[in-house]
Amino acid sequence: xxxxxxxxxxxxxLLIGVVLLVLIAELFIKSEKKHFMxxxxxxxxxxxxxxxxxxxxxxxxxxxxxQTSELVILFKNILNxxxxxxxxxxxxxxxxxxxxxxxxxFYIILLSSLIGMNFMISAGDFLMFYLGLETATIPLxxxxxxxxxxxxxxxxxxxxxxxxxxxSGILLFGLSILYGTTGSIYFTEVAEKLVASPLLVLxxxxxxxxxxxxxxxxxxxxxxxxxxxxxxxxVTSFLSVVSKGAAAxxxxxxxxxxxxxxxxxxxxxxxxxxxxxxTIGNLFAMRQKNMKRFLAFSSIAxxxxxxxxxxxxxxxxxxxxxxxxxxxxxxxxxxxGVVSVISDxxxxxxxxxxxxxxxxxxxxxxxxxxxxxxxAGIPPVAGFFGKxxxxxxxxxxxxxxxxxxxxxxxxxxxxxYLLVVKAMFINKNDTPIAKFKSTFxxxxxxxxxxxxxxxxxxxxxxxxLIRSLSFGF
Amino acid sequence: MNILxxxxxxxxxTIIGILSTKDHRGTRIVSAIGMGLQLIxxxxxxxxxxxxxxxxxxxxxxxxxDYMWFESLNIHYLVGVxxxxxxxxxxxxxxxxxxxxxxxxxxxxxxxxxxSLIVLATGVFGFFISLDLFTMFLFYEVAVIPMxxxxxxxxxxxxxxxxMKLTLMLMGGSAILLVGLFGIYFNSDPxxxxxxxxxxxxxxxxxxxxxxxxxxxxxxxxxxxxxxALFPFHTxxxxxxxxxxxxxxxxxxxxxMKLGGYGCFRVAMFLMPGAAHxxxxxxxxxxxxxxxxxxxxxxxxxxxxxINAYSSVSHCGLVLFALLMMNETAMDGAIIQMISHGxxxxxxxxxxxxxxxxxxxxxINEMGGLMKIMPFLxxxxxxAGLASLGLPGLxxxxxxxxxxxxxxxxxxxxxxxVTILACSSIVVTAVYILRVVGVLLFGPIRNDExxxxxxxxxxxxxxxxxxxxxxxxxxxxxxxxxxxIRLSLKPILDQLSSF
Numbered sequence: 007x008x009x010x011x012x013x014x015x016x017x018x019x020l021l022i023g024v025v026l027l028v029l030i031a032e033l034f035i036k037s038e039k040k041h042f043m044x045x046x047x048x049x050x051x052x053x054x055x056x057x058x059x060x061x062x063x064x065x066x067x068x069x070x071x072x073q074t075s076e077l078v079i080l081f082k083n084i085l086n087x088x089x090x091x092x093x094x095x096x097x098x099x100x101x102x103x104x105x106x107x108x109x110x111x112f113y114i115i116l117l118s119s120l121i122g123m124n125f126m127i128s129a130g131d132f133l134m135f136y137l138g139l140e141t142a143t144i145p146l147x148x149x150x151x152x153x154x155x156x157x158x159x160x161x162x163x164x165x166x167x168x169x170x171x172x173x174s175g176i177l178l179f180g181l182s183i184l185y186g187t188t189g190s191i192y193f194t195e196v197a198e199k200l201v202a203s204p205l206l207v208l209x210x211x212x213x214x215x216x217x218x219x220x221x222x223x224x225x226x227x228x229x230x231x232x233x234x235x236x237x238x239x240x241v242t243s244f245l246s247v248v249s250k251g252a253a254a255x256x257x258x259x260x261x262x263x264x265x266x267x268x269x270x271x272x273x274x275x276x277x278x279x280x281x282x283x284x285t286i287g288n289l290f291a292m293r294q295k296n297m298k299r300f301l302a303f304s305s306i307a308x309x310x311x312x313x314x315x316x317x318x319x320x321x322x323x324x325x326x327x328x329x330x331x332x333x334x335x336x337x338x339x340x341x342x343g344v345v346s347v348i349s350d351x352x353x354x355x356x357x358x359x360x361x362x363x364x365x366x367x368x369x370x371x372x373x374x375x376x377x378x379x380x381x382a383g384i385p386p387v388a389g390f391f392g393k394x395x396x397x398x399x400x401x402x403x404x405x406x407x408x409x410x411x412x413x414x415x416x417x418x419x420x421x422x423y424l425l426v427v428k429a430m431f432i433n434k435n436d437t438p439i440a441k442f443k444s445t446f447x448x449x450x451x452x453x454x455x456x457x458x459x460x461x462x463x464x465x466x467x468x469x470x471l472i473r474s475l476s477f478g479f
Numbered sequence: 480m481n482i483l484x485x486x487x488x489x490x491x492x493t494i495i496g497i498l499s500t501k502d503h504r505g506t507r508i509v510s511a512i513g514m515g516l517q518l519i520x521x522x523x524x525x526x527x528x529x530x531x532x533x534x535x536x537x538x539x540x541x542x543x544x545d546y547m548w549f550e551s552l553n554i555h556y557l558v559g560v561x562x563x564x565x566x567x568x569x570x571x572x573x574x575x576x577x578x579x580x581x582x583x584x585x586x587x588x589x590x591x592x593x594x595s596l597i598v599l600a601t602g603v604f605g606f607f608i609s610l611d612l613f614t615m616f617l618f619y620e621v622a623v624i625p626m627x628x629x630x631x632x633x634x635x636x637x638x639x640x641x642x643m644k645l646t647l648m649l650m651g652g653s654a655i656l657l658v659g660l661f662g663i664y665f666n667s668d669p670x671x672x673x674x675x676x677x678x679x680x681x682x683x684x685x686x687x688x689x690x691x692x693x694x695x696x697x698x699x700x701x702x703x704x705x706x707x708a709l710f711p712f713h714t715x716x717x718x719x720x721x722x723x724x725x726x727x728x729x730x731x732x733x734x735x736m737k738l739g740g741y742g743c744f745r746v747a748m749f750l751m752p753g754a755a756h757x758x759x760x761x762x763x764x765x766x767x768x769x770x771x772x773x774x775x776x777x778x779x780x781x782x783x784x785x786i787n788a789y790s791s792v793s794h795c796g797l798v799l800f801a802l803l804m805m806n807e808t809a810m811d812g813a814i815i816q817m818i819s820h821g822x823x824x825x826x827x828x829x830x831x832x833x834x835x836x837x838x839x840x841x842x843i844n845e846m847g848g849l850m851k852i853m854p855f856l857x858x859x860x861x862x863a864g865l866a867s868l869g870l871p872g873l874x875x876x877x878x879x880x881x882x883x884x885x886x887x888x889x890x891x892x893x894x895x896x897v898t899i900l901a902c903s904s905i906v907v908t909a910v911y912i913l914r915v916v917g918v919l920l921f922g923p924i925r926n927d928e929x930x931x932x933x934x935x936x937x938x939x940x941x942x943x944x945x946x947x948x949x950x951x952x953x954x955x956x957x958x959x960x961x962x963x964i965r966l967s968l969k970p971i972l973d974q975l976s977s978f
Contacts, residue, residue, distance in 0.1 A: 322552075379624070384620060385617045385618075385620045385621050386617065390620070395552075397661065398552065401661035401662075406658055406661065410654070410655070413654035413657050413658065414651065414654050416654060417647060417650045420646070420650055424627060424646065427628070428631060431631070431632060432628075432632055432639060432642075466548050470549070473551045
């Protein structure tokens with residue numbers, strides 16, 4: 007194995023380098039100057055993100071265990087941008103005294119989780135896939151419990167580790183059955199030897215259930231709301247955007263490559279899951295008053311829409327999923343960004359606290375409105391295009407009734423998104439959230455998100471780029 | 480530069496202009512200038528359109544511009560106009576212009592108000608010039624969503640409820656519509672090479688398989704029909720109109736509801752003529768119900784805005800009713816009715832807003848004798864009322880006359896019976912209009928407070944006079960409008976008669 011081959015793993019290796027640098031810097035920095043770690047880590051990660059966009063080699067390593075393609079690299083870059091925005095958003099939260107001693111810990115744990123995700127989406131066999139998944143999940147537990155002095159945060163941590171341990175167990179059981187029936191763990195070989203025997207179907211169902219936990223599809227979603235509510239806002243946004251996006255991507259890739267010949271079966275399974283996920287996610291989201299829980303349920307519903315793209319099982323479907331995740335990164339992070347800024351400045355997280363906010367903080371309210379419209383799929387912001395293409399993908403296979411249910415669900419989701427808009431713009435409040443000035447990093451993060459929300463929809467080259475890299479069958 | 484691009488660019492520039500203003504004076508002046516330019520542009524468009532036609536250009540669509548947008552899905556930014564869209568654009572500019580002046584005194588968050596209003600208008604303009612189903616759908620939704628803030632923030636009465644109801648019902652309509660559009664898209668390539676298109680003109684050249692038409696026609700027609708207040712999906716309209724601020728009621732009843740009718744014939748009937756013939760009877764019954772029900776609904780109302788909202792349901796039902804008759808005279812009448820009702824109802828809502836702004840009540844039994852107090856507004860109200868009940872010389876007469884003559888041309892019993900039933904709405908309309916005029920304007924003055932009220936201010940005069948001129952113009956020279964429409968109706972009628 008020479009250097010050139012090594013460079014195929016550029017993303018992972020550089021990221022490990024970043025983590026080590028942060029770790030080393032942490033050793034040498036004086037206790038009272040810990041906050042210098044924040045710009046250091048952000049700049050370091052920014053450099054890494056930029057390097058990630060440089061042209062890279064693709065190929066297969068370790069005898070097929072690890073593989074990258076242009077699409078995988080693109081997806082890693084999308085995740086990097088998302089994490090960069092999250093790092094910006096978390097800066098002012100980390101600056102607080104209570105987090106002073108744990109700044110570097112946050113970065114190291116968060117980026118370790120990202121390393122796991124990178125390995126997971128580059129997996130070429132089920133072993134690497136599982137290792138990546140666990141590397142991504144375990145640090146997340148620590149992150150969820152990061153506000154350990156808060157009961158809810160500790161609760162979130164324990165709930166997350168228990169439910170992910172359970173789902174990993176189920177997933178692993180499914181994978182071992184797959185190995186038992188096909189005699190291989192390599193994606194390509196499993197795909198060749200796949201015969202629909204009852205045992206294999208059982209393994210497949212276990213696999214889907216395990217993945218459904220990770221993407222929080224209904225009825226495997228019960229951990230989501232509590233964990234999202236308890237975890238610090240920035241961790242919640244990491245969970246709901248980066249973690250979910252990566253899991254959805256690899257789920258789609260495995261379905262498209264490994265379980266290609268079972269496509270009729272998983273078509274039916276996903277049909278049911280997507281209807282359940284959209285509908286129940288929406289019905290629960292309507293009743294939420296805490297903004298984090300609200301966004302948690304809304305992100306459950308969004309996962310249901312992603313399944314529509316996967317069901318397209320075509321180039322168009324894959325394009326629409328990756329494109330939707332890209333749009334979702336910017337829209338959801340904009341929404342979480344506003345929640346995070348307000349939570350940092352005032353500690354308020356309830357929807358009623360947002361009443362009358364437009365009169366005191368017009369810019370934040372506008373950004374929130376744009377983000378919510380984008381999540382609801384209202385033109386001219388990017389969410390409209392993302393949803394439209396997902397629906398196109400499902401319609402291309404003739405799932406017209408499913409599309410009808412999905413668009414009606416999108417209308418229902420508009421209802422609760424409008425509730426927030428109503429709170430900010432229309433509801434009267436004698437003591438609205440006071441006018442405040444957000445920090446530079448918060449503003450930068452929100453500007454990037456808003457630019458993304460506006461630009462991605464109209465910029466068809468981005469869509470066409472993803473399209474040219476996608477594959478279907 | 481293509482003239483149609485101006486209809487998108489001018490509003491955007493106006494919005495940027497509004498953002499740079501400091502107070503409500505600057506805001507409204509910038510908006511008035513912007514929308515005035517828009518009005519001038521649409522007059523120029525009409526002149527250019529006639530010039531092209533007289534020069535012998537008989538293409539279906541003029542001033543077409545085509546940009547490839549999403550290449551792999553064959554989505555284009557494709558715009559172009561025929562006579563009907565030109566007429567609709569002219570209507571929109573007139574109503575928007577009048578709407579800006581009708582909201583001259585919005586003091587609460589004026590910048591946000593005018594920006595939302597102009598975004599709404601942009602969506603409408605974009606919709607009328609689109610020839611690609613994707614962009615058409617995009618603009619349709621752009622036109623609907625600002626309504627939520629406009630009604631919720633600046634409305635009156637149960638505004639939050641009405642705003643939510645209206646937005647969700649219209650978005651639900653667009654959801655149903657989207658399924659229809661996908662159905663059209665994925666059936667747009669009979670060769671089986673998966674080269675689908677959203678281009679309306681191209682799809683009209685092929686025949687969508689009959690079973691697909693039967694399945695997707697109802698989705699498309701109802702999807703658009705909800706915006707056109709098709710019974711039983713009209714319930715958003717009375718509440719929405721009643722709670723909306725003046726300019727929004729004007730734009731909404733005057734223009735936005737016309738998107739429904741326009742979409743019904745431009746997309747649903749034009750692209751799926753077979754199913755249109757087969758399923759017309761269902762929708763004829765529904766629209767005839769709209770017509771009669773709306774008129775009777777208006778009789779029972781005591782609130783001026785509700786009266787007008789129900790009357791709009793009735794009149795917009797008449798548009799869809801006439802379209803479904805599918806002959807030249809009736810469809811001609813349908814388009815004239817769209818324009819005529821758009822102007823007339825905008826005038827109504829403008830006047831109601833102005834009266835309400837003075838009396839602070841919209842209940843007709845609390846007011847009376849307004850003719851003595853505010854003669855200008857009262858006279859305008861009478862004109863609007865007479866146009867609405869179809870007095871010759873005003874636009875309403877031309878429209879309704881043409882529609883019923885066209886509808887009666889069908890020799891079979893079913894069509895004749897529903898036509899006669901629908902005709903009865905004319906009488907009912909006369910009842911509620913004359914009752915309002917009688918009580919509101921001519922009765923005794925019931926409240927001494929009202930004696931202190933003033934007549935119209937200059938900006939209110941600008942608003943109403945613009946609309947009255949347009950109403951009278953169509954009433955006196957309907958041939959001008961018919962000329963615009965007739966040639967453009969031909970491809971649609973050819974398409975429909977091929978089945």
